[in-house]
Amino acid sequence: xxxxxxxxxxxxxxxxxxxxxxxxxxxxxxxxxxxxxxxxxxxxxxxxxxxxxxxxxxxxxxxxxxxxxxxxxxxxxxxxxxxxxxxxxxxxxxxxxxxxxxxxxxxxxxxxxxxxxxxxxxxxxxxxxxxxxxxxxxxxxxxxxxxxxxxxxxxxxxxxxxxxxxxxxxxxxxxxxxxxxxxxxxxxxxxxxxxxxxxxxxxxxxxxxxxxxxxxxxxxxxxxxxxxxxxxxxxxxxxxxxxxxxxxxxxxxxxxxxxxxxxxxxxxxxxxxxxxxxxxxxxxxxxxxxxxxxxxxxxxxxxxxxxxxxxxxxxxxxxxxxxxxxxxxxxxxxxxxxxxxxxxxxxxxxxxxxxxxxxxxxxxxxxxxxxxxxxxxxxxxxxxxxxxxxxxxxx
Amino acid sequence: xxxxxxxxxxxxxxxxxxxxxxxxxxxxxxxxxxxxxxxxxxxxxxxxxxxxxxxxxxxxxxxxxxxxxxxxxxxxxxxxxxxxxxxxxxxxxxxxxxxxxxxxxxxxxxxxxxxxxxxxxxxxxxxxxxxxx
Numbered sequence: 001x002x003x004x005x006x007x008x009x010x011x012x013x014x015x016x017x018x019x020x021x022x023x024x025x026x027x028x029x030x031x032x033x034x035x036x037x038x039x040x041x042x043x044x045x046x047x048x049x050x051x052x053x054x055x056x057x058x059x060x061x062x063x064x065x066x067x068x069x070x071x072x073x074x075x076x077x078x079x080x081x082x083x084x085x086x087x088x089x090x091x092x093x094x095x096x097x098x099x100x101x102x103x104x105x106x107x108x109x110x111x112x113x114x115x116x117x118x119x120x121x122x123x124x125x126x127x128x129x130x131x132x133x134x135x136x137x138x139x140x141x142x143x144x145x146x147x148x149x150x151x152x153x154x155x156x157x158x159x160x161x162x163x164x165x166x167x168x169x170x171x172x173x174x175x176x177x178x179x180x181x182x183x184x185x186x187x188x189x190x191x192x193x194x195x196x197x198x199x200x201x202x203x204x205x206x207x208x209x210x211x212x213x214x215x216x217x218x219x220x221x222x223x224x225x226x227x228x229x230x231x232x233x234x235x236x237x238x239x240x241x242x243x244x245x246x247x248x249x250x251x252x253x254x255x256x257x258x259x260x261x262x263x264x265x266x267x268x269x270x271x272x273x274x275x276x277x278x279x280x281x282x283x284x285x286x287x288x289x290x291x292x293x294x295x296x297x298x299x300x301x302x303x304x305x306x307x308x309x310x311x312x313x314x315x316x317x318x319x320x321x322x323x324x325x326x327x328x329x330x331x332x333x334x335x336x337x338x339x340x341x342x343x344x345x346x347x348x349x350x351x352x353x354x355x356x357x358x359x360x361x362x363x364x365x366x367x368x369x370x371x372x373x374x375x376x377x378x379x380x381x382x383x384x385x386x387x388x389x390x391x392x393x394x395x
Numbered sequence: 396x397x398x399x400x401x402x403x404x405x406x407x408x409x410x411x412x413x414x415x416x417x418x419x420x421x422x423x424x425x426x427x428x429x430x431x432x433x434x435x436x437x438x439x440x441x442x443x444x445x446x447x448x449x450x451x452x453x454x455x456x457x458x459x460x461x462x463x464x465x466x467x468x469x470x471x472x473x474x475x476x477x478x479x480x481x482x483x484x485x486x487x488x489x490x491x492x493x494x495x496x497x498x499x500x501x502x503x504x505x506x507x508x509x510x511x512x513x514x515x516x517x518x519x520x521x522x523x524x525x526x527x528x
Contacts, residue, residue: 027429027431038458039431039458041428045431045432046431046432046456046457046458047432047457246431246457246458249458250457312435313435314434314435314455314460316460336457336458337434337435337457339457366453
């Protein structure tokens with residue numbers, strides 16, 4: 001057997017909770033230059049972690065994610081104009097306390113990164129970005145906002161970011177805060193006292209396809225470890241477990257959430273990735289818009305589809321996809337066993353003519369050709385709650 | 396989990412249990428722990444040949460695919476069919492019920508070059524030190 005975990009290299013970056021993960025006996029991997037927990041044998045491993053999030057609650061250290069604040073300088077609306085220029089969604093639609101999914105694009109209409117944009121104040125925005133693209137993103141934001149009257153701050157190292165995810169996440173976080181979480185809708189946020197820490201950002205966001213919260217606390221090690229311990233303690237009655245990047249990946253894949261470098265990259269455009277509903281062409285100009293208009297007129301040559309394996313075999317990232325005649329037609333971007341469904345699932349780019357639900361395709365798995373079929377996505381969708389919150393109450 | 400003293404071990408974390416000219420091969424407890432939840436096993440058919448140090452099958456966890464290398468040359472006389480439906484046995488009983496294949500050895504003498512249990516335990520202790528450094 002070849003070793004699947006690489007030994008820690010000293011140059012790898014560490015979150016403030018790195019020592020804690022090691023004390024917990026987590027298996028660590030190099031993720032985009034970060035030394036991160038992939039799974040915790042003490043939690044029962046990846047599948048147990050995945051099921052904890054689907055069934056109750058789990059906690060992830062996602063402090064490797066980056067944070068860029070863009071706020072107004074002298075001219076009102078300077079920050080909004082800057083964000084509108086670099087982000088494809090329509091930021092003018094955000095109320096204070098609201099967030100949305102978006103992406104920053106190259107002039108070619110392909111992805112710099114996907115982001116969550118939070119509107120913190122009147123002309124004040126927080127962009128949460130991916131770990132592996134942090135430096136590139138910050139450079140991109142700075143160099144593309146020089147013509148706007150705004151201040152760009154890299155706050156990436158200022159926060160420890162914890163994601164508490166699962167149907168019981170709300171119960172866990174509510175025990176630790178004075179903020180009324182029932183009043184926070186999906187993709188909204190508030191500021192409240194969490195574990196005694198005043199003015200903490202509490203967002204009802206996540207990357208699991210489940211209800212959940214992401215909290216942003218000061219990044220010093222003592223505070224970070226203390227908050228982690230309090231989350232674990234508060235979640236004990238719900239069976240909370242620490243979860244690693246392995247479960248994060250299977251959870252997001254089931255929910256068909258894109259991962260940079262896989263479903264989205266500098267080679268893939270918005271239409272191909274199927275992220276149309278987050279791209280507001282009518283809002284006015286933004287970086288990448290002109291190319292997207294041309295791409296739309298030219299038509300798609302490939303599109304992202306969900307696959308379920310029919311034959312015995314697991315499609316993995318970068319495996320080749322063929323038509324039934326055996327001719328190569330596409331590629332797997334993410335593939336894994338699905339712990340929730342008990343099936344082997346994948347996302348793949350294929351020609352539009354082969355993208356209809358029910359289409360049979362063939363995945364080359366090493367020496368074998370295994371049948372798969374196009375299925376509706378997301379693979380997993382959480383059950384809607386009986387009663388949605390009546391109104392958002394914001395601090 | 397104890398490493399059976401009668402087995403021999405490879406640096407790629409396979410074990411081999413030799414009885415006369417027949418050998419049973421599996422992966423070690425260390426290997427299954429590194430892999431995590433095993434969800435899929437692909438084994439050769441009866442009659443296939445194994446070559447020393449060459450891959451004869453794969454074991455997959457949720458996260459990764461790992462090649463399994465043959466500790467010795469021979470001909471496959473049995474593959475563990477029970478793993479087809481219960482691959483997770485590799486996590487629970489890697490040195491016993493989760494054996495992978497049995498082979499008829501071409502050259503039983505080559506086993507002498509492999510590690511005994513004490514040497515293998517020292518080898519993985521060294522690896523564990525590297526990872527926690």
